[in-house]
Amino acid sequence: MPEPMLQITGLNAHYRDFQALYGVGMQAHAGEVLAIIGANGAGKTTLMRSISGLLPNGAGQISYKGQDISTLRADQIAALGIALVPEGRQLFRSLSVEENLIIGGQIGRKGPWNLAAVFKLFPILEERRAVPATSLSGGQQQMVAIGRALMANPEMILFDEISLGLAPIIIKDIYAALPGIIGEGMSALIVEQDISKALAVSRRVYCLQEGRVSLEGASRTVSRSDISRAYFGVE
């Protein structure tokens, strides 16, 4: 195995006095898709925020392509090629759909993704390019959030709660689009509540429980009983 693209070792994360992650370890290789599952409050979003630099970390806990990124700012990490599709979309409400996408590309990394490519992936966004982004439906907003992350031409994309709050039919559409995104050789970390969906799209799975990794395995071979044990912490 070559050196992992993303290497997390002994990651502790805090919100003031509250510790949300305890010594989390994780690796992602180039082109690999990881699923991250776990109950509410297990630390999944905290992990996403730590990797993307929105939460400050201690030195030496997260390295990306051999470089320690633990203490970099979010904009510096984004420039290295890690993009986040945040929980709850978090679009810019005073920007139009198109402006939200353009601002995603502002980081200036070269690659296949541009406005035209995103509009090809999600044609509905082209139709609605001039309207305020937050006037769209939840599913369309999620498309903008994904498009906005892709515009940065990342090498690794983090999806936080990709299907939370969306109608089942929309979730299906989003998952149908995923191979087209990840197929470009990108690595992805997908945080997902729906375990069967998470296992279907990923190569390996990590389960978090109360801020610790409770299970790590290949998505195809991991058993349902192992997962429920790791998920709920009961025998």
Next chain:
Amino acid sequence: MEWLNAVVQGTLLGGLYALFAAGLSLIFGVMRLVNIAHGDLIVLAAYLGLTVVTMLGLHPLLALIIVVPVMAVFGYVLQRAVLNRTLGDDLLPPLLVSFGLSVILQNGLLEIYTADPQKINAGALETASVQVGGLSLGVLPLLTFGIAVAVIWGLQWVFYHTALGRAFRAVSDNPDIAQLMGLNRRHIFGLAMALALAVTAVAGVLLGIRTSFDPSIGGARLIFGFEAVIIGGLGNLWGTLAGGVILGVAQTLGAKIDPGWQLLAGHIAFLVILAVRPNGLFPRISA
């Protein structure tokens, strides 16, 4: 005819108030910073204008070529070195620090320029007037109003048609996510303060040509600016112009009734509008 004259003069005065307010509105809109030192920064710009005019013998309007960039650079440095450190979830630290800045500016100006009232001499421009339909309009107030409209149009254009404006709006909406898009909020805030103080520079020099000033008058300009912003509705620049005009007209009409009522009438108009429309006349509509 005298009443019409008062309304027209008040409208033109409103242009100056809108210029006082535009910088304030911009700073609040982008970074939710209430800048108590804004009035003193206007006075600082007036003194800078005075210094440039006396030292280089330039016409005050030409002096803007120097005063505007100097104030803009000062704004960027002030934001990066001082004000950025105060921004966070708590609104109190920026209020206290900008209050402190106000005290420092006033006393600094007092040390350098003394408490004697000063005025920027603009020669013939100060007294020139044109006759329009029986009204005598000063060229300087007309010019001020024209500049105010142009500045607000320009700010509006920057906000909605440039990458910088997009960055301002994105950082204002959600600073964390904007940071993910590679927008370093500290730098963006610095640019916003630079732009705000560039506008303030114009306001200060025009103030200095129009009336005499001394280091202590910043507080009243801050109040006029605040009132114009609140009357117009937070975050709406054209509303700020309307707010300035309403304030100016209320003041000149008040002065028409009794010269002692000028300021009081402006404050009463402000209070009435605040009571009837607490969000101002034109609160931000999504553009």
